[in-house]
Amino acid sequence: MTQKSGFGFYRPGAPASAGAPGSGTPAAPQPEPETAEPAYLSADAEIDLAHDDVATKVNETLARLDNELIGLASVKQRVREIASLLLVDRARERFGLSTSKPTLHMSFTGGPGTGKTTVAMRMAEILHTLGYLRNAKVHAVTRDDLVGQFIGHTAPKTKEAIAKAAGGVLFIDEAYYLFRAENERDYGQEAIEILLTEMENERGSLVVIFAGYADRMGDLFAANPGLSSRVPHHIEFADYAHDELMEIAELMVEKENFVFDEPAREAFDEYLTLRREKPNFSNARSVRNAIERTRLRQARRLVALDRPITKADLMTLTADDIRGSSHFG
Numbered sequence: 001m002t003q004k005s006g007f008g009f010y011r012p013g014a015p016a017s018a019g020a021p022g023s024g025t026p027a028a029p030q031p032e033p034e035t036a037e038p039a040y041l042s043a044d045a046e047i048d049l050a051h052d053d054v055a056t057k058v059n060e061t062l063a064r065l066d067n068e069l070i071g072l073a074s075v076k077q078r079v080r081e082i083a084s085l086l087l088v089d090r091a092r093e094r095f096g097l098s099t100s101k102p103t104l105h106m107s108f109t110g111g112p113g114t115g116k117t118t119v120a121m122r123m124a125e126i127l128h129t130l131g132y133l134r135n136a137k138v139h140a141v142t143r144d145d146l147v148g149q150f151i152g153h154t155a156p157k158t159k160e161a162i163a164k165a166a167g168g169v170l171f172i173d174e175a176y177y178l179f180r181a182e183n184e185r186d187y188g189q190e191a192i193e194i195l196l197t198e199m200e201n202e203r204g205s206l207v208v209i210f211a212g213y214a215d216r217m218g219d220l221f222a223a224n225p226g227l228s229s230r231v232p233h234h235i236e237f238a239d240y241a242h243d244e245l246m247e248i249a250e251l252m253v254e255k256e257n258f259v260f261d262e263p264a265r266e267a268f269d270e271y272l273t274l275r276r277e278k279p280n281f282s283n284a285r286s287v288r289n290a291i292e293r294t295r296l297r298q299a300r301r302l303v304a305l306d307r308p309i310t311k312a313d314l315m316t317l318t319a320d321d322i323r324g325s326s327h328f329g
Contacts, residue, residue: 110237113285
C-alpha cells in the first residue's frame with residue numbers, strides 16, 4: 001500500500017492533484033485509515049541486548065562520556081543504570097509487555113566544573129537514542145531566564161523556556177535561586193509551580209535537570225515537597241581529587257597540541273596545591289582557566305625570544321610559563 005507523505009496539504013507551486021485547492025477536480029472519498037496491530041515478538045523469541053543497534057549507539061555515547069570526563073565513577077554508573085532501564089523497557093515493548101514511561105527528572109548536585117553540563121548533554125543523547133525524547137537538545141537556563149521582575153512577567157518567561165526545551169532537556173543551573181525563603185513575594189515560586197505542572201504533564205517528552213550546590217539544593221527540595229516528589233534521580237558530582245585534576249590538565253593540554261615539559265608538570269602540580277587552598281576554586285573550570293593564562297605567558301615569552309622559533313617551541317609549556325601565576329606569590 002502506498003504511503004502518503006507530509007500532511008496532505010496543497011502547496012502552491014506543486015502539481016495540483018484531484019481534490020487539491022484550485023485543481024478543479026472534486027475530491028474523491030477517502031477510505032478510513034487502517035490501524036494495524038503492532039507485531040509483537042513470540043513468547044519464545046530472544047533479544048540480544050548487548051548487540052542491539054540502539055544499544056551500540058548508547059555504548060558509543062557512554063564511551064565518549066568516559067573519554068571526556070575523568071573520574072566520576074558513581075555518576076557514570078547511574079547514567080548506565082538509566083540507559084539499561086530504558087533498553088530493557090524497549091525490549092519489553094517488543095514482546096507486548098505493558099511498560100509505563102519512567103519519570104526521569106533529575107537533580108545534579110556538586111560544585112562548579114565537575115562535569116554536570118557535559119553529563120546532561122550525553123544524557124540527552126542517550127534518551128533520544130532510546131526513543132524517550134524526540135531530540136537530543138539541552139536548553140540551559142538560570143533564574144534570570146525563568147523569573148520576571150513584575151507581576152505577569154514570570155509565567156511567559158518560564159513557559160518560553162519550557163517550549164524551547166520541548167522534546168529534550170531543560171537544564172536549570174543554580175536552581176536553588178528559584179526559591180528565596182526570605183522573600184515571600186518572590187516570583188521564583190511562580191516559576192516552580194509552572195515547572196511542577198509541566199514536569200507532570202510532559203514527563204514522557206521533557207526531562208528537567210536541576211543543578212547546583214548540594215546544601216542549597218537540599219533547601220530547595222525541602223521547601224518544595226511537590227518538586228522533591230517529581231525528581232526521582234539525585235546524582236552527586238564530587239569534587240575532583242588532586243591526581244584527577246592533574247590528569248584533566250594533561251588531557252586539556254594534549255587536546256590543544258601542547259605539552260608540559262617535566263619541570264612544567266612539576267610546577268603545575270604545585271600550582272594545583274596552592275590554587276585549591278584559595279577561594280572560588282572551580283575544579284576542571286579552574287584548571288582550564290589556568291592553562292589559558294599559561295598559554296598567554298608562553299606567547300609573551302616566545303615573542304620576546306631573540307631567535308627563530310621551532311614547532312617544539314610552539315608546543316612546549318615551561319615551568320616559567322606556569323610560575324608566572326600570582327598564586328606563587
